[in-house]
Amino acid sequence: MIAVLGLVVGVVVGLLVRPEVPAVVEPYLPIAVVAALDAVFGGLRAMLDGIFVDKVFVVSFLSNVVVAALIVFLGDKLGVGAQLSTGVVVVFGIRIFSNAAAIRRHVFRA
Amino acid sequence: MSTEDSPQQGEEEVRAQEPVAQRPSTGRQRLIAGLWPPRVTRAQLVVALLLFVLGLGLAIQVRSNSDDSALRGARQEDLVRILDELDDRTQRLEDEKQKLDDQKVELENSSDQAEEARKQTLEKERQLGVLAGTVAAQGPGITLTITDPHSTVEADMLLDAIQELRAAGAEAIQINDVRVVADTYFSDNDGGIQVDGRKVAAPYRFEVIGKPQDLEPALNIPGGVVQTLEKEQAIATVARSEKIVVDALRPAKRPDYARSSPQ
Numbered sequence: 001m002i003a004v005l006g007l008v009v010g011v012v013v014g015l016l017v018r019p020e021v022p023a024v025v026e027p028y029l030p031i032a033v034v035a036a037l038d039a040v041f042g043g044l045r046a047m048l049d050g051i052f053v054d055k056v057f058v059v060s061f062l063s064n065v066v067v068a069a070l071i072v073f074l075g076d077k078l079g080v081g082a083q084l085s086t087g088v089v090v091v092f093g094i095r096i097f098s099n100a101a102a103i104r105r106h107v108f109r110a
Numbered sequence: 111m112s113t114e115d116s117p118q119q120g121e122e123e124v125r126a127q128e129p130v131a132q133r134p135s136t137g138r139q140r141l142i143a144g145l146w147p148p149r150v151t152r153a154q155l156v157v158a159l160l161l162f163v164l165g166l167g168l169a170i171q172v173r174s175n176s177d178d179s180a181l182r183g184a185r186q187e188d189l190v191r192i193l194d195e196l197d198d199r200t201q202r203l204e205d206e207k208q209k210l211d212d213q214k215v216e217l218e219n220s221s222d223q224a225e226e227a228r229k230q231t232l233e234k235e236r237q238l239g240v241l242a243g244t245v246a247a248q249g250p251g252i253t254l255t256i257t258d259p260h261s262t263v264e265a266d267m268l269l270d271a272i273q274e275l276r277a278a279g280a281e282a283i284q285i286n287d288v289r290v291v292a293d294t295y296f297s298d299n300d301g302g303i304q305v306d307g308r309k310v311a312a313p314y315r316f317e318v319i320g321k322p323q324d325l326e327p328a329l330n331i332p333g334g335v336v337q338t339l340e341k342e343q344a345i346a347t348v349a350r351s352e353k354i355v356v357d358a359l360r361p362a363k364r365p366d367y368a369r370s371s372p373q
Contacts, residue, residue, distance in 0.1 A: 002148055006158030010165020014173065021170055027185060029171050036164040043157070047144060048137030054153035061160050081185055106137030 035068035251354035258312035265296035278328035
């Protein structure tokens with residue numbers, strides 16, 4: 001419950017305060033958000049499976065974000081930033097869908 | 111990359127949140143138990159913190175994508191490309207502006223020139239009109255009056271007078287109310303004189319525009335027009351004037367065959 005509240009508060013604060021993102025970080029923000037979404041869906045699935053561990057969730061969340069940003073950064077340096085970020089988004093999309101399917105099976109039993 | 115997979119590989123540290131006493135069996139029950147009642151545990155707080163960060167990033171990204179320009183968050187190479195395109199476009203528009211400016215200047219010049227040419231043409235038309243007798247003329251000159259009490263004056267005497275006046279630089283001449291031009295002719299007809307087929311009667315009054323200091327001596331020279339006329343017992347008087355008006359007109363004739371030619 002508190003976790004859901006945290007998400008809601010984050011969205012509200014982001015919309016209201018409109019913080020300035022440093023220009024260096026800006027290109028990596030969308031990818032980082034997608035990576036974090038993947039981690040959240042994975043955590044939700046683990047919780048439904050009854051195997052949720054907060055330490056694992058924290059590590060997976062942070063490493064997802066960092067690695068995704070790193071890949072995009074590397075891609076930018078190599079001149080294939082656009083293609084690599086597309087690849088990262090595709091991979092995370094697939095994972096999110098498979099996790100969402102597992103969650104759906106738990107919640108709707110279908 | 112990102113080999114971690116919390117659902118599958120997180121098994122080694124399975125530690126259920128719920129009290130052992132009433133461990134729910136299904137995922138749905140676990141979800142409901144997690145949601146309500148709210149419990150302040152370390153796991154909940156950590157997850158809440160991370161989700162807060164996620165929500166923040168999500169909101170920022172959505173916001174910057176939707177309300178700000180599309181340039182925000184664009185990649186460096188895209189920005190460079192967009193900048194290049196803008197530069198090209200600016201260059202093209204500058205070129206176009208330059209071209210249009212040139213055209214404008216050209217048009218203004220040509221309209222100025224056309225105006226100038228029109229003025230010159232008008233001026234020329236007036237000058238030629240004076241010569242052709244189609245417009246009235248005025249200026250300094252003399253008046254030559256020939257009275258003919260004995261009817262001895264003939265056409266050739268008037269012609270002599272005209273020749274003399276022309277040689278002295280007369281620019282516009284009229285006799286009584288007939289304009290004298292290049293193709294004027296004189297003829298004797300049953301006791302009268304005709305100029306251009308129109309009868310003129312004594313006294314013959316010449317209105318002549320020209321330099322008076324040239325015209326008057328030209329008529330008065332010994333053996334000249336005045337003396338010749340006096341020999342015929344006609345009386346010729348010459349009077350200078352600062353303002354002579356030659357207002358007898360002739361219709362403009364259009365030549366049937368001759369056309370103006372360049373050069």
